[in-house]
Amino acid sequence: MDYYLSQAINGICQGSIYALMAIGYSVVVGVVGLVTFTHGEVIMLGAFAAFYTFQLVGNNLIIGVIASFLASAFIGVFVFKICYERFFNAPRHISLICTIGTSMLLRNLAQIIFGPNNKPLLEVVPNRFFGKGVVGLTLVQIIVIATVISLSFLLFLFFNRTRWGIMLRAVSQDKTAAAMMGINVRMTSLLGNSIGCGLGGVAGMLLAIYYQTLVATMGGSAGMKAFSSAVLGGLTNIPSAAAGGLCLGIVENLGITISSASFRDIFAFIFLLLVLIVKPEGFARKTGVRP
Amino acid sequence: MTLPPRLAVLLQKKAIRISLAILGIALLAAIPQLNLKSYYMGVLCRILLYTILAGSLNVINGYSGQFNIGHAGFFGIGAYTSAILSLQLKMPFLLALPVSGLLAMCVGLIVALPTLRLKGIYLAIVTLGASEIIRLIALNWMSLTGGPNGLRGIPAPVLFGLKFSRSQQYYYIFLVLSLIFYFMTRRIIQSRIGRAWISIREDETAARSLGVETMRFKAMNFMYGAFWAGIAGGAFSPYFKFISSDMFSLDEGFNILSMVIIGGQGTLAGPIVGAVIVNFLTEFLRPISQYRLVVYAILIIVMMWLRPQGLVGVSKSVLAERKFGRGRRTHRR
Numbered sequence: 001m002d003y004y005l006s007q008a009i010n011g012i013c014q015g016s017i018y019a020l021m022a023i024g025y026s027v028v029v030g031v032v033g034l035v036t037f038t039h040g041e042v043i044m045l046g047a048f049a050a051f052y053t054f055q056l057v058g059n060n061l062i063i064g065v066i067a068s069f070l071a072s073a074f075i076g077v078f079v080f081k082i083c084y085e086r087f088f089n090a091p092r093h094i095s096l097i098c099t100i101g102t103s104m105l106l107r108n109l110a111q112i113i114f115g116p117n118n119k120p121l122l123e124v125v126p127n128r129f130f131g132k133g134v135v136g137l138t139l140v141q142i143i144v145i146a147t148v149i150s151l152s153f154l155l156f157l158f159f160n161r162t163r164w165g166i167m168l169r170a171v172s173q174d175k176t177a178a179a180m181m182g183i184n185v186r187m188t189s190l191l192g193n194s195i196g197c198g199l200g201g202v203a204g205m206l207l208a209i210y211y212q213t214l215v216a217t218m219g220g221s222a223g224m225k226a227f228s229s230a231v232l233g234g235l236t237n238i239p240s241a242a243a244g245g246l247c248l249g250i251v252e253n254l255g256i257t258i259s260s261a262s263f264r265d266i267f268a269f270i271f272l273l274l275v276l277i278v279k280p281e282g283f284a285r286k287t288g289v290r291p
Numbered sequence: 292m293t294l295p296p297r298l299a300v301l302l303q304k305k306a307i308r309i310s311l312a313i314l315g316i317a318l319l320a321a322i323p324q325l326n327l328k329s330y331y332m333g334v335l336c337r338i339l340l341y342t343i344l345a346g347s348l349n350v351i352n353g354y355s356g357q358f359n360i361g362h363a364g365f366f367g368i369g370a371y372t373s374a375i376l377s378l379q380l381k382m383p384f385l386l387a388l389p390v391s392g393l394l395a396m397c398v399g400l401i402v403a404l405p406t407l408r409l410k411g412i413y414l415a416i417v418t419l420g421a422s423e424i425i426r427l428i429a430l431n432w433m434s435l436t437g438g439p440n441g442l443r444g445i446p447a448p449v450l451f452g453l454k455f456s457r458s459q460q461y462y463y464i465f466l467v468l469s470l471i472f473y474f475m476t477r478r479i480i481q482s483r484i485g486r487a488w489i490s491i492r493e494d495e496t497a498a499r500s501l502g503v504e505t506m507r508f509k510a511m512n513f514m515y516g517a518f519w520a521g522i523a524g525g526a527f528s529p530y531f532k533f534i535s536s537d538m539f540s541l542d543e544g545f546n547i548l549s550m551v552i553i554g555g556q557g558t559l560a561g562p563i564v565g566a567v568i569v570n571f572l573t574e575f576l577r578p579i580s581q582y583r584l585v586v587y588a589i590l591i592i593v594m595m596w597l598r599p600q601g602l603v604g605v606s607k608s609v610l611a612e613r614k615f616g617r618g619r620r621t622h623r624r
Contacts, residue, residue, distance in 0.1 A: 104588035
């Protein structure tokens with residue numbers, strides 16, 4: 001029993017990382033209005049940015065968070081220029097194929113630049129354990145959960161209390177109406193895309209710290225998990241996407257108790273299929289345009 | 292492309308077209324007699340194999356507007372099926388080949404069923420996940436697939452008393468298969484089924500309101516594409532004599548996808564052009580092979596910017612439209 005409980009705790013912790021990825025994904029899809037395939041690569045590049053920052057300035061978590069956020073936000077600008085800017089009025093599959101091409105480009109460039117092998121992440125957080133028996137939290141898990149919660153809270157404040165946040169929400173609900181109200185839709189989409197990508201980058205850093213390793217090909221499965229979680233909120237609703245991430249983490253970690261850890265991704269896939277069969281439009285109330 | 296009018300009239304005559312086709316096939320069949328180096332024969336074999344793979348992906352992506360990016364998974368299923376059948380059950384090649392196609396087709400149905408109501412990225416992610424799961428199963432099911440060691444020593448097929456082991460001989464197997472694929476697909480595209488697929492691509496709502504059973508035709512389309520990917524896999528494993536799970540990774544799927552996108556979607560000639568271009572590029576880039584997929588990725592993006600239907604893709608269709616006027620919001624995917 002204790003074993004399952006500890007796996008559930010691991011699941012919640014991992015799920016909170018997935019929740020952050022899914023929040024980023026939902027922000028991107030909601031604000032830009034076009035689906036993206038590059039999120040996994042953005043996550044991976046954020047993790048690498050944090051890795052090199054840690055090597056450069058030592059293990060300072062706050063600087064790591066800022067570096068991965070900024071690096072991924074910059075990649076977001078790049079992705080926006082290539083994949084979205086010209087194609088807002090074009091058929092949707094064109095920008096989708098463009099994001100697939102960009103994701104191929106980024107992944108293979110990363111493999112060339114950073115090398116194909118796993119990089120061991122320096123021990124950023126000391127290995128400490130709170131709790132008794134097998135049930136309890138490690139320091140890494142506490143830090144991960146705290147980072148995710150504080151970033152979500154900051155995002156909530158940003159969306160509800162600032163002028164930029166209101167503009168972002170307006171654009172995500174209706175681009176034409178937002179343009180009529182005098183909002184610069186292009187710049188706002190660019191900003192939203194960068195924020196979503198930045199959150200993904202921080203999630204990538206947390207993922208790398210959690211597993212204590214990172215590799216240039218991690219983007220594929222990370223992107224799939226971000227998508228699977230975001231599907232629960234119809235790809236645009238942020239709170240449902242976060243809940244989806246938590247569910248996905250718990251499902252995965254309970255799933256590997258009945259089989260081996262190499263089948264982790266299979267449970268994520270089964271989760272995605274189940275959501276798509278039961279409720280493909282997601283569990284959120286419909287607001288704004290669906291991609 | 293515009294032909295001179297007299298040539299166009301000439302080409303419309305059936306007898307002339309048939310004789311041109313026969314001439315082309317005869318030329319293709321004569322290539323192994325030129326005594327080329329086995330390296331060149333290998334390249335030609337690969338081009339023929341990829342015309343089947345890219346062509347079957349084009350049936351899914353280009354004709355019915357669905358979005359499959361995990362085609363390597365079905366390819367892998369076909370390859371593993373024919374390898375296991377011939378190694379463990381000593382099944383003859385002519386029997387193992389259709390079985391591998393049929394199994395890939397069944398898996399294609401399983402993948403397509405939950406996503407028939409969905410479009411665009413949903414189907415894309417599901418096919419991507421399915422391809423990765425198939426690879427993971429092949430990697431971890433030690434007793435059946437050999438796990439990370441792969442399967443080796445797959446016997447060369449023996450047909451009509453002839454053993455097909457070298458590229459020169461195997462070329463004919465690939466040639467016959469790709470010709471069957473080409474003419475079969477051509478017939479289907481010109482039939483009622485093919486017109487239904489194209490109508491779904493152009494406007495699914497309109498197609499349904501005109502009485503096309505879109506779900507059935509989309510499932511059929513996906514199964515047909517998966518079937519031929521399985522056949523290609525089934526022919527591939529006795530040719531290569533060794534398979535392992537990393538041959539069917541996502542990169543392989545993107546490789547096939549780049550052929551379809553660069554060559555052209557929605558025409559029969561498109562994937563063939565794409566397979567030729569991409570395979571020649573692969574050979575040119577062999578000294579810097581790690582940049583191979585970078586080059587393809589840039590080509591895909593350039594294609595989307597300049598000519599979204601691909602080099603010889605279908606021009607009057609939703610695939611070729613780049614920009615709509617304001618207010619027209621059909622074709623949302």
